[in-house]
Amino acid sequence: MKLLSTGLGWNELQPGGLNRYFADYNAAMKEYGHAGLGLVVTESGDQLSTNLNIVEAASSGTPLIARMRSLKRMARQSVDAFQPEVFNPHFAPYAAMISRAVLPPHVPIVTHFHGPWALESKLEEHHRSPFMRESRYWVKKQVELLTYRRSDSFIVLSEYFRDILIEQYGIESHRIHIIPGAVEHEKFKPHPDRESLRRKLGVQPEQQLLFCARRIVRRMGIDRLIESMNAVVALHPGVRLCIAGDGAMREEYSRLVESLRLSDHVKLLGRVSNEELVEWYQAADMSIVPTITLEGFGLVTVESLSCGTPVLGTPYGGTREILGKLSADLLFKDGTSESISETIIAALEQRLHIPSREECREHVMQHYTWDRVADAVTQVFEVELEKRKRFR
Template identity: 60%
Template structure:
């Protein structure tokens, strides 16, 4: 079938969980036999290097504002209705498709929306300004209303976790009968164990017996990086040779750098900044444990699955999608809560070998059994087929 999708950005230009999912999802749908046309935004002058049918609708224009992006998505979607003739419209970022009204989509074409998270809530949680509570609540309400314009015209939803299903029903009032839970996946051919892990660790400056912890997150408050750094003070006192590499960038970087220096952790904790996709895989492969200290709005836990696919166990907070993934392996892999004390205690227990940690082989096997793109493409196709059948009566 012809699938018209809209995303947010492109992974080779803008790192992020949604962008990674959209790229891998588009490839999986193509391999499953679908013809897909996707629209994304990339910075002016950026080149999208892919053999997938993905178009940067920014082109040479400098589209910085949301309103301009909405108009651009509306324009290209309207054009695609005639040139591409889609069987299903599949938006992945509701905010950009606000102006794609139902009368723009032929009545026989279902709208199946991927819900990757509450954009309104995420932007409010990440705010660092001093706006009053009333102003913040007003902004949140407006953003939610904009998102709901897309949700109200959606026939069916796909979410990656029970956690996001509950947010979609409780926060946005979506009928649970419209929601399909299809967990995400990982490119297990890219994210795989290294054939010579010790050699890789040597290249990264890590000795064979030196514990290496890894965390990849956008440096914003809700990711819990500050609590992880505070927790590392206790860990380093017990294990002075431990190293923690934190990949990713964001508005809190300067503050976290200062915190590391303040706590005297500069020899043990390193902020890597933004890293390439190739470097990301290498750090997963080299690490003894990956850490996910997210405090809220962790809808699936893509980094958890990526790490497991490389054979590296994961410790995480007992929230959202992280909890759902780790619970399948063992509850011992979760911190008691998101405090720095709980984070440090679990890490110390693991380094002391006083807490369960699955083998690298078991981590990889779990992903191959549960989180492959072939399984996702098949499940999504079933949803599309059902919704297309429901709208057949509208076809003239």
């Protein structure tokens, strides 16, 4: 079938969980046999390089309202030229102006809910006054609701995000389908020679390498992870933590590392390429996911597991749902630095049930592959198409 989708940005240009999902999702749906057209927003001057049918619909350098209007214009053109059978938005604000007047009545709208945009923004706007935060939150939520109120059904990646859709947006549970995310397992796979890879990355043979890949913002819990390393290195001075990612809090967290005198043990790598990301997962002894809140799935969790590297994470949202099925010992008691350090130390001292690298990989192959996602999503589309046959 012909699928028109709208995303946020393009992962090769703007790395992030939603953008990576959108890119891999479009590739998987194409492999499954669908014809897709994806509309994304990129920075001015960036060139899209992909064999998928992805089009730049707007520039991220323009105001939000201008981007929304541009997406609407491109969607209207796509309806005429591409004649989609399903409209599948992945980022509510960019789809807010694509109303039923733009789409033929027989085209269902199946929305991927990747998280509460308004609430995520509110949590990061700590520099604003309480009044401004609440006002901006209310406006952004109304923008989201424009998309959600016209959607026929929803796809979420976890029970956690299903509950948010129900409780915060008033969506009926029968309209929500839980289809966990997936990983490009042919790319994210164990390295054939980990020791040589570790030498390449400067990891000493006796070192225990911890790795964390996160956007460097407050809700990701990076500060608590850094603080936890004080207790870890006191008992295990050979441990090294590398953190990949960029964001608003990077400079502050760099200063935190220095103030705690952890510079020999904790390194902020900044943004890394997709190829480098795979290598760090492969080389690590354990990955850490310290997210405090709004972890809807945790793509980094399955990426690490797919490389054969076990993951320790906070017992929230999608992280709990993924790791709890593998081993309860992989979950921290809570999101405090004390709990994080206690679990890391126990893992290093082999006092926990940590799955083998083979078991980690197998867990992904059983539950988080793109062929499973494409099949499940297609079934949702078919149901919604059947419901709208009466509009033809």
